[in-house]
Amino acid sequence: MPIKPDKFLWASLLGGCRIHKNVELAEKAAEALFEIEPENPATYVTMANIYATAGKWxxxxxxxxxxxxxxxxxxxxxSWIEVKRKTHVFLKSKQIHEFLGELSRRMKEEGFVPDTNSVLHDVEEEQKEQNLSYHSEKLAIAYGVISTAAGTPIKVFKNLRTCVDCHTAIKFISKIVDRKIVVRDSARFHCFENGSCSCRDYW
Incomplete structure (x- = not known):
């Protein structure tokens, strides 16, 4: 390259390696990022995700x-959501968990398979699925669905990047509940509608 790559380029490369499961190239990108900004937890978490996907515990x-x-x-x-001019930060709730359980059952009927590679612990698959079901954006979306009128668009904000499993799950949820769901995570806006996302599954 005619210019020295910066942290944004290395981070984009690392994100691509996560999607394409290229561990060797990911290690090189992470090494460069550790040098540029060793205090950024995103690099460590992404690299841990890549290793977990490869089974390198x-x-x-x-x-x-x-x-x-x-x-x-x-x-x-x-994650947080605004309903009737009040902001709700998530936080667990029995009613939300019950609704999520019903949504999970319907999602599996539609063909959804949880992506347990997002769980960074070497535990049983059932436990991994349970851990994924409590991710904050799913809780916020479930609250939005049960707290607003049918057809109302749902907007959720998250302080971190949404994981692969949540991204896939929200596509299914948007189709099942027939809602437009907008999620603003730390990387970009995702607009989910009728089972697809505006990012075309690349973020």
């Missing part, structure tokens, strides 16, 4: 140790 543990040694802390994921 020892490498996932190594990433966690590096984060601890460097004092890098992953921000807890949270």
């Amino acid at each position: 020892a490498e996932v543990a190594k990433i966690r140790m590096i984060m601890d040694d460097r004092g890098v802390v992953k921000k807890p994921g949270k």
Whole structure:
């Protein structure tokens, strides 16, 4: 390249490696990002996701140790939604969980398969699915559906990047509940409608 790549280019490359499961190239991109901004937790989390997808649990543990040694802390994921001029931050709720359980059943009937690669712990598949079901954007969307009139568009905001499983799940949810769902995560706006997303599954 005629210019030196910056953090945005390396981050884009790392994101592409996550999608295409290229571990070797991801390690090179992560190494460059660790040098440029060693305090950014997003690089460590993305790299841990890539290792988890590849089943490299020892490498996932190594990433966690590096984060601890460097004092890098992953921000807890949270989502929020405004309903009737009130902002709700998510937080668990029995009613929302019950509704999500019903949605999960209907999603599986439609062909949805949870992407448990998003879970960074070497646990049983059933436990991984349960962990994914409580992601904050799913809770916010479920609350939006049960708290607003049929057909009302739902807008959710998240402080972190949405995971692959949630992205796929929200596509199914938009079709099942027949709602337009807009999610603004830390990377971009996603507009879900009738089972598809405006990002065309590349973000």
